Amino acid sequence: AQSxxxxxxxxxxxxxxxxxxxxxxxxxYSPSLFWYVQHPNKGLQLLLKYTSAATLVKGINGFEAEFxxxxxxxxxxxxxxxxxxxxxxxxxxYGNKLVFGAGTILRVKS
Amino acid sequence: xxxxxxxxxxxVTEMGQEVTLRCKPISGHDYLFWYRQTMMRGLELLxxxxxxxxxxxxGMPEDRFSAKMPNAxxxxxxxxxxxxxxxxxxxxxxxxxxxxxxxHFGNGTRLTVT
Numbered sequence: 001a002q003s004x005x006x007x008x009x010x011x012x013x014x015x016x017x018x019x020x021x022x023x024x025x026x027x028x029y030s031p032s033l034f035w036y037v038q039h040p041n042k043g044l045q046l047l048l049k050y051t052s053a054a055t056l057v058k059g060i061n062g063f064e065a066e067f068x069x070x071x072x073x074x075x076x077x078x079x080x081x082x083x084x085x086x087x088x089x090x091x092x093x094y095g096n097k098l099v100f101g102a103g104t105i106l107r108v109k110s
Numbered sequence: 111x112x113x114x115x116x117x118x119x120x121x122v123t124e125m126g127q128e129v130t131l132r133c134k135p136i137s138g139h140d141y142l143f144w145y146r147q148t149m150m151r152g153l154e155l156l157x158x159x160x161x162x163x164x165x166x167x168x169g170m171p172e173d174r175f176s177a178k179m180p181n182a183x184x185x186x187x188x189x190x191x192x193x194x195x196x197x198x199x200x201x202x203x204x205x206x207x208x209x210x211x212x213x214h215f216g217n218g219t220r221l222t223v224t
Contacts, residue, residue, distance in 0.1 A: 042218075
């Protein structure tokens with residue numbers, strides 16, 4: 001079985017400041033982990049994917065995530081937020097099935 | 111590539127009516143998924159196909175829902191009869207490699223049943 005918990009339903013940052021979106025997972029398997037982003041009225045788009053290679057994964061638009069097995073975490077970060085980053089972000093785990101987190105809405109203030 | 115194409119973008123219908131949602135996956139993708147997104151339940155997998163064959167339909171809520179994939183470039187999700195609790199955004203997604211993805215999502219169909 002697997003599950004994923006996104007620790008914040010909403011995160012608000014100022015433009016130019018760092019972004020941290022937190023995700024914890026559990027899985028009976030060696031999981032693959034993903035972050036997807038959903039802009040308003042759009043479908044989900046893959047940001048990045050972890051599949052047991054390097055623990056620090058770089059994605060699109062300057063995002064990256066670090067897989068920490070000891071903490072069962074896969075937090076998403078970006079050094080400097082841009083207005084266009086405002087969206088909903090989903091942490092996703094795949095063990096023997098794909099499980100989506102509940103989502104974190106990121107607000108970026110000017 | 112045009113991406114996954116869904117139609118219509120919005121559908122408003124009355125309870126009891128039949129609703130058909132359509133999806134054209136990305137060419138060459140062997141997997142097609144139908145998801146439903148609501149505020150209360152988040153993203154739910156309804157059904158997925160591999161090479162046009164339904165593999166897992168355990169997420170289909172009840173017999174009122176049916177899905178078909180007559181060929182590699184077209185799929186439908188039908189609700190008959192529709193009910194207000196079916197109101198949601200329905201997404202189609204396709205993938206070359208199954209759940210390990212990436213999954214490429216369409217822009218969704220927002221269904222409102224009154």
